[in-house]
Amino acid sequence: MRYLLALWICKVTTWLLRAMHRGATALPGKLALSVCPDILARLASQFTVYVVTGTNGKTTTGLLMSSILEQQGVRYISNKSGSNLERGIVACFAEGVKVSGRSKGATHAVIECDEAAFAKVAGKLNPAVVVVTNFFKDQLDRYGQVTATLNLVKTGAAKAVNATLVLNADDPLCASIGRDLPNNAIYYGMDNSNGNIVDSSHSENEAGYCLYCHSKMDYAYNTYGHLGSYACNQCGYSRPTPQVEMTEYSLTMESATFSYRVDQENYNCSINMSGLFNIYNAMGAIGMGLAIGAAPDHINHALSKSQPGFGRMETVHFGNKAIRTILVKNSMGLNQVINYLISVNQSMTLCFAVNDHISDGEDISWLWDVNLECLSSIKDNLSAIYTCGIRGADMAVRLKYAGLDTDVVYDNSLDGEGSIPIVVQRALEQMEEGGTLVVLPSYSAMLAVRSFLQEKIDMKEFWN
């Protein structure tokens, strides 16, 4: 009875908030949990649940996983708007069931889960598959350190007793989950023995020490950061052999094409998003597809149809000018976007939008961990660089010390946040015809950029 009461409260508050145009916030799930603490387990028990967690790539991997299910003709629900804490996950399931508490028809759920929340909800979700993307430094004011985050995910995975784990073999932190737990595991990775993968951002290996014995590990190769083929000579911990392994790839501004190997067979795949990091995301989704028995050809077909998510390389056009928004949340995320920008070798205008709300991470020190210096190598391709947002001035200093000129638009009479639409508008106006504006926002800045773009699109429609 408490369960149904909690469910109704969740549904009614969601409905009320939407009627007030507030969007469903954290409140409905929060209220439901206070009435019935085990509501999540009861809701989730009706669904086959696939979870994705890890530092970077959760949303995109989740989206690609969903497209595989769609292709398989499976009806599923998902929390794709990015509310990935327990209360958001509760709200997602509540929406997927009728007032009676029975599913509206979906049989599966694709759930993106925050790493800390995963420790709490993994047992309740009883997932069939858990995909873990990677572990990088992220929002340290919240978690403490990378190994602490890894341990939270391990705590959760230990409760997901029925789950097949899909793990990034190239990440020694991520792969250790499979070593420490008895679950079935599918590993994915990239073969770089021919040295084709070059990290133009020269991102640093920050987890090059063995998790088990603290010795320095040997790397046969890196893809980026601490990802690669590692082995500890001291205790023997080494990269597990991936069942799914990328062998070749190429990138354009908008897409990525790659080949991968499963059981000695080679397959070709393309996705409508670029960047080596997105190929990792696709490999994670492919791992999930294989875990549920989907055929590689079907998986590839599904992936080729999928589109980038909310602010993750989303592209909109104004006349013949393109704006591409790429969310950047942490140093490795931005390093890999820089790697992508360098590798596509095309002229562009850049706009960094940096805020410091809780959702962005209040400490913006991570900007100094990013190898922005590398952008100098494509200076000739950069028409202009703009900075905006609450910490736009900090970003301008970072760029200056990286040896890059900034067309800094920062007016102290404005609230820093208010500078975002003004600067994006200005960048767009001053850009040459046919140009591409790449906007690199932190999380809350991304929301501001999107709402600005939305308004612009509406205006256009209105005038047409």
Place this chain on the structure above:
Amino acid sequence: MCAMTLNICHLYPDLMNTYGDKGNVIALERRCQWRDISCQVTNLSRQDILEPDKYDIIFLGAGQDTESIYEDMMQVKAEGLRTAANEGNVILGISSGYQMLGEYYPDVKGNSLAGLSILDMRTEAGTDRIPGNVVCDCIPLQGAEPTDSYIVGFESHSGKTFLGNGVSPLAKVIQGQGNNGQDGTEGVCYGNIFGSYLHGSLLPKNYRLTDLLILRALQRKYGNDAAQAAIAVLPDSTAEEIARLSCINRILHKESR
């Protein structure tokens, strides 16, 4: 005038760089280069011997968990660091890199560990970490214009540092916790040894402090006249000043509301 060179040693950049502290080294490097002072940065990690006479500035960043470097610090680096401290090399420690300069400090579990005992200060384990922005008035920078000496950054530590009588604070807290949340002090300053809890990174925005560290290193190496002449070449610092002031204004305005 002869060409000047400063050598910077960055200790454990691979293990003690939790909060983008590399920015401090970048700031020192650039502001030297902009003055035509050539600047060499050497990274030292575990097992590398620290030869104090090779470096003018030694930087030690923060690591949440100092366990991985503790043994190496005490056995391989301690002697070199103590010599450097006695000889007046410029040393800057941030957060746990700052705590380690004292008599003792807490590890990640709250157990007290012996520090390098270079400075008369102690750090007690605190119960909770209160991350947040800090504005403080940097004592060695105090001069004519009152707010020129304000420095700004982000702190995230649970340890509470108490300074002994032999050393002075780096700054007086205006907003934030600082050393211990009680006595209104932030960081430490003793001769050419500096410590602070501030990330951000500390030096890029607080460029006057960067210039002070460079000045001290030059004075020691080239004498006061040559050092003053070199530091008087002021690189354009408009972007830094805008970032520093906008941050200070926002923090003081927001927190006092």
